[in-house]
Amino acid sequence: MTWTQPFAADSFPSGSGAFPHKHLLGIAGLQKWEILYILKEAEQWVALNRSGPAKHDGRLSGLTIINAFFENSTRTLLSFEIAGKRLGADVVNMHAAQSSVKKGETLIDTAMTLNAMRADAIVIRHGSSGAVQLISSKVDCPVINAGDGSHEHPTQALLDSLTIMRRKGRVEGQTVVICGDVLHSRVARSNLFCLKTLGAEVRVVAPPALMPSGIEAFGAQTFTNFDAALDGADVVMMLRLQNERMQGDFIPSPREYFHLYGLDERRLALAKPDALVMHPGPMNRGVEIASNVADHVERSAITEQVEMGVAVRMACLDILTRKARGQEGWS
Amino acid sequence: MTWTQPFAADSFPSGSGAFPHKHLLGIAGLQKWEILYILKEAEQWVALNRSGPAKHDGRLSGLTIINAFFENSTRTLLSFEIAGKRLGADVVNMHAAQSSVKKGETLIDTAMTLNAMRADAIVIRHGSSGAVQLISSKVDCPVINAGDGSHEHPTQALLDSLTIMRRKGRVEGQTVVICGDVLHSRVARSNLFCLKTLGAEVRVVAPPALMPSGIEAFGAQTFTNFDAALDGADVVMMLRLQNERMQGDFIPSPREYFHLYGLDERRLALAKPDALVMHPGPMNRGVEIASNVADHVERSAITEQVEMGVAVRMACLDILTRKARGQEGWS
Amino acid sequence: MTWTQPFAADSFPSGSGAFPHKHLLGIAGLQKWEILYILKEAEQWVALNRSGPAKHDGRLSGLTIINAFFENSTRTLLSFEIAGKRLGADVVNMHAAQSSVKKGETLIDTAMTLNAMRADAIVIRHGSSGAVQLISSKVDCPVINAGDGSHEHPTQALLDSLTIMRRKGRVEGQTVVICGDVLHSRVARSNLFCLKTLGAEVRVVAPPALMPSGIEAFGAQTFTNFDAALDGADVVMMLRLQNERMQGDFIPSPREYFHLYGLDERRLALAKPDALVMHPGPMNRGVEIASNVADHVERSAITEQVEMGVAVRMACLDILTRKARGQEGWS
Numbered sequence: 001m002t003w004t005q006p007f008a009a010d011s012f013p014s015g016s017g018a019f020p021h022k023h024l025l026g027i028a029g030l031q032k033w034e035i036l037y038i039l040k041e042a043e044q045w046v047a048l049n050r051s052g053p054a055k056h057d058g059r060l061s062g063l064t065i066i067n068a069f070f071e072n073s074t075r076t077l078l079s080f081e082i083a084g085k086r087l088g089a090d091v092v093n094m095h096a097a098q099s100s101v102k103k104g105e106t107l108i109d110t111a112m113t114l115n116a117m118r119a120d121a122i123v124i125r126h127g128s129s130g131a132v133q134l135i136s137s138k139v140d141c142p143v144i145n146a147g148d149g150s151h152e153h154p155t156q157a158l159l160d161s162l163t164i165m166r167r168k169g170r171v172e173g174q175t176v177v178i179c180g181d182v183l184h185s186r187v188a189r190s191n192l193f194c195l196k197t198l199g200a201e202v203r204v205v206a207p208p209a210l211m212p213s214g215i216e217a218f219g220a221q222t223f224t225n226f227d228a229a230l231d232g233a234d235v236v237m238m239l240r241l242q243n244e245r246m247q248g249d250f251i252p253s254p255r256e257y258f259h260l261y262g263l264d265e266r267r268l269a270l271a272k273p274d275a276l277v278m279h280p281g282p283m284n285r286g287v288e289i290a291s292n293v294a295d296h297v298e299r300s301a302i303t304e305q306v307e308m309g310v311a312v313r314m315a316c317l318d319i320l321t322r323k324a325r326g327q328e329g330w331s
Numbered sequence: 332m333t334w335t336q337p338f339a340a341d342s343f344p345s346g347s348g349a350f351p352h353k354h355l356l357g358i359a360g361l362q363k364w365e366i367l368y369i370l371k372e373a374e375q376w377v378a379l380n381r382s383g384p385a386k387h388d389g390r391l392s393g394l395t396i397i398n399a400f401f402e403n404s405t406r407t408l409l410s411f412e413i414a415g416k417r418l419g420a421d422v423v424n425m426h427a428a429q430s431s432v433k434k435g436e437t438l439i440d441t442a443m444t445l446n447a448m449r450a451d452a453i454v455i456r457h458g459s460s461g462a463v464q465l466i467s468s469k470v471d472c473p474v475i476n477a478g479d480g481s482h483e484h485p486t487q488a489l490l491d492s493l494t495i496m497r498r499k500g501r502v503e504g505q506t507v508v509i510c511g512d513v514l515h516s517r518v519a520r521s522n523l524f525c526l527k528t529l530g531a532e533v534r535v536v537a538p539p540a541l542m543p544s545g546i547e548a549f550g551a552q553t554f555t556n557f558d559a560a561l562d563g564a565d566v567v568m569m570l571r572l573q574n575e576r577m578q579g580d581f582i583p584s585p586r587e588y589f590h591l592y593g594l595d596e597r598r599l600a601l602a603k604p605d606a607l608v609m610h611p612g613p614m615n616r617g618v619e620i621a622s623n624v625a626d627h628v629e630r631s632a633i634t635e636q637v638e639m640g641v642a643v644r645m646a647c648l649d650i651l652t653r654k655a656r657g658q659e660g661w662s
Numbered sequence: 663m664t665w666t667q668p669f670a671a672d673s674f675p676s677g678s679g680a681f682p683h684k685h686l687l688g689i690a691g692l693q694k695w696e697i698l699y700i701l702k703e704a705e706q707w708v709a710l711n712r713s714g715p716a717k718h719d720g721r722l723s724g725l726t727i728i729n730a731f732f733e734n735s736t737r738t739l740l741s742f743e744i745a746g747k748r749l750g751a752d753v754v755n756m757h758a759a760q761s762s763v764k765k766g767e768t769l770i771d772t773a774m775t776l777n778a779m780r781a782d783a784i785v786i787r788h789g790s791s792g793a794v795q796l797i798s799s800k801v802d803c804p805v806i807n808a809g810d811g812s813h814e815h816p817t818q819a820l821l822d823s824l825t826i827m828r829r830k831g832r833v834e835g836q837t838v839v840i841c842g843d844v845l846h847s848r849v850a851r852s853n854l855f856c857l858k859t860l861g862a863e864v865r866v867v868a869p870p871a872l873m874p875s876g877i878e879a880f881g882a883q884t885f886t887n888f889d890a891a892l893d894g895a896d897v898v899m900m901l902r903l904q905n906e907r908m909q910g911d912f913i914p915s916p917r918e919y920f921h922l923y924g925l926d927e928r929r930l931a932l933a934k935p936d937a938l939v940m941h942p943g944p945m946n947r948g949v950e951i952a953s954n955v956a957d958h959v960e961r962s963a964i965t966e967q968v969e970m971g972v973a974v975r976m977a978c979l980d981i982l983t984r985k986a987r988g989q990e991g992w993s
Contacts, residue, residue, distance in 0.1 A: 444944075
């Protein structure tokens, strides 16, 4: 499908245009039309955010959104906080550093506490895969996964696909290369699910020790040679190298890593001439990506990704709270 | 008195239905009708919070509420923050971790700074008993004690009594057992004052080393044997065991503590068949309370306590700022 | 000029009353009328803040203000947060402790991220001189310097001048003594620029090791003897002694420092009988200032400084976002 054309009516289940999920725990399990539904909805928020300084919509007025971040993440937290506030919600942040979790409270008790305070949506970041799903099973309101362990980070994948759609016109048929620590990356997992569902060809590139076994079953082509993977690529998506992997068994040294798996100008030239450069941020310049590539005026979509992030999160908060607000279907 | 009946007119001082205190520093010193006044007012906020997603009331619009937390407390901070925002106030949090207190500023200077910023209410949590009162003496606006040292935690006691009233119909005549580290517990102190003032029978249970001397003078019956105290109990209120007491002189071991003072099914069976289980949270499951007791569908009121907490804090913020807002009496 | 008289029309460039700067990075470079413009605008916010509990103005409704604090500062952060919220803006705080900066992101990437989220104003505190200017060069929206290294802290100087104007009627012709660690103080620098531009006589007092060389070129008279500097002073502005200077090479001991450079009653008597005492806070009582001087009912303007801080920051946020909001000139 092309982004610029209106969505065909038959892309949606007959009789209903409503989003059929209570939570957004991951991309796995979402149908193509459901992903497109969110991306389509996000477009109005891109427009609102660009409309000028007074970029407010009151539809979540009176709702309480709790951002429960058990892992630090400035960007994602800021993005969700801004998204909720622009929709008029009361946004409350719960930081792990000040949390009862340190007092030994179980995750379930924390979930039940947030629920008893009558949250209308809970956004959760947690270091353990599955923690967000566990919480979602104990609360009445929608839960949005803002990244859990090495499991999923669905809003990141959604904003990445929205960025590709807007820059390339479509996701279907694009050749997307994802390079880095695929093994530990929830960004890679969510993007693989999202891009495959939308019809892209996905190539994953990683050092052998950081390539998950069996990833081919999810539709990925695997490469250990970055240069070979770049041939014919429409999009090059770099993963952040976590500091804790930079020393020791996985990575010999940041310099060596850059030599083998960093994106520099020479490598970018191996992709298609108009290939898009993406990175979820924050970047380690000179480790996984060269500065001049990251800052490339025409090719880099990195700051656009950040912008799309706010819009996608506004869409998710709006869509998932519609049922409680007595709204249904397209806005 | 019964909760379900309207308040009798003669419960209040003749000629005025207004709350006569500027601050809420503790339960000690409050008259029975004053406590009931707050609990009665909280009922409307329980109803609002349950009314649906758009649970907003604009009466504190334009007011600045500062939550000055010199001690970490996720639950209480979240509860006050949500309470203030639902009433439309501008809520600002001051965390100790980032505070001038670390730079050596005196508490009084901090108080005068918050005052000069024209706060309309200041909510304070502090590790030292009396710190909140000291601050209240230096500022123009109402101060609410959100827990100070081992002194008082009045909103906790209010939410506990509101929970008992709603579940049992009344507080008067109830037999309430409070078990744990009574010596260091501001929750126990505030509850003892509140429950006695409302006419309950209060039994406190603690290891000998953690039982304050002279507590009988405040109307409590003291027990070192938990089993004996439970006979005929309507409510069993467990206290949180602070981590810092779990080792050393006070407690031989968490396991030993649970054996002697933990609430499990066997012990709960010693209380009345419909006895209520309460805990201020966060819980140490398996230390002061067994998981199946904490999660008991009919008997445990623990998540309801959290819910009542938001409502009671909304009531306190509303009531204490009425004078400045030119409002008086019942809402 | 006198504050109580209306501003003369010829104080402003002909044909325009609009503030001609995009950012507020420092006082250096501001013309006299520009400083007066901000101070004049702040007066309405002093009035609003004193008008009662519902002190709200909706002019920044829908705008996103990000407070990016890479250095802890409770007072300044609270002041900006309250200022933004009173004007109706969505205010989002980014604390360094939870920031990507710790993950190695460059400052420029952080700036571009905040920009991509469509911030309408960014308030920055940073430990490095020049960091705020660097960020301002990478974003589309106005940037306000909330203190950078030992460079500038312009809103502090503005609130200090507003305080002097309100208490003394004018800044011009006043003799202002600034005493303390002038070498490392951004407060001293910004105040020197501001006070000189407004026509005050400025004397700086510091231990020889903490006196910047060449400061006379900026119009300051230098003293190492505090007593001598106080003769005829209208205002005594004490600087905070940073803890990190209290030991080691710069300061022999806090006690010795107080003996030589602390402001006590005896020294205050050397200034004019109605001399004003100022301190940017938080104070080290007994180190740079005696408690009875800090608390002097008639002479100390320290809490008034805090109050003026909120008003000045409201003025800055309003003025700098006017262009984007399609507003111009005097409010």
